[in-house]
Amino acid sequence: MxxxxxxxxxxxxxxxxxxxxxxxxxxxxxxxxxxxxxxxxxxxxxxxxxxxxxxxxxxxxxxxxxxxxxxxxxxxGNLVTLFFSRHLGATAALAAVLWAVASVAALYGFTDVDGAWTSDRYLLSAMLISAACLVTTAVLVGMNLRATGAFDGSTIAIAALGVLFAAAALVLAWAIIFWLPLLAAAVTWTMARARRAHAGSRTFVLVLLVAAPLIGIASIAVTLLGQFAEANLEFAGWALVAGMGAVLIAALADLAVRLARRVSRGYAVPA
Structure with missing residues (x-):
């Protein structure tokens, strides 16, 4: 055999x-x-x-x-639970792509890197970041469901938190203090639960458990520093968004590949 x-x-x-x-x-x-x-x-x-x-x-x-x-x-679980679990790989892949595009768009939407900043660029970057946040929320919910098998209180709270930071990113994308710490909190919360339930890649779970809180804290510090020191820290703000995006892209891509590999192994569900 x-x-x-x-x-x-x-x-x-x-x-x-x-x-x-x-x-x-x-x-x-x-x-x-x-x-x-x-x-x-x-x-x-x-x-x-x-x-x-x-x-x-x-x-x-x-x-x-x-x-x-x-x-x-x-x-x-119910049909909604099964939907999130069944489509987790594809959702993770979509979230990774959105973060890659949003991170590049944010460079031109948050900064004057090429001397031609426009409000249209900013609005586009805000929309892309918000979309990436929403799809990432779906992934976080899916990981929680794989860990627990049901919409428990923590999963519902993480979902609500995700809707909140996605809305904040759309309305106030430039004010990272209003949404990036919330994203970091939702990611950290989910990774802590995934680690206990062995529902995610051990390496990226540990990386996110360290990186997400640090980026969340740094986003608060940078915003406060910019306010009190009256410094222009737009590149620092973009760097934090891009940094969170980079870590999430790696983790989401890893999750998508692992799930796709599992499907490609090709065991059939008996009729």
């Missing part, structure tokens, strides 16, 4: 035993994530691929028993 097929065959058996669950595809996706991650960790310390998969499967349990346990508990 080829090593690459061990987890796939396990998922086939598991899926067969989970008929009747409308969230079966999402559960299989999460189980696949767990199993592949466990196998990859073993491979990283020198275990050969086939043995790594066998150990990961042995630790997870006999598939028919696991299927019975999963079938006996309530469905993990």
């Amino acid at each position: 080829a090593a690459d097929s061990l987890i796939d065959e396990y998922l086939q058996v598991l899926g067969t035993g989970m008929h009747g669950r409308r969230d079966r595809a999402d559960l299989l996706d999460e189980v696949a994530d767990h199993l592949h991650s466990a196998a990859e960790r073993l491979e990283a310390v020198g275990v050969d691929p086939e043995t790594a998969q066998r150990r990961a499967l042995a630790r997870f349990g006999e598939p028919r028993l696991v299927a019975g346990l999963l079938t006996s508990v309530p469905s993990k």
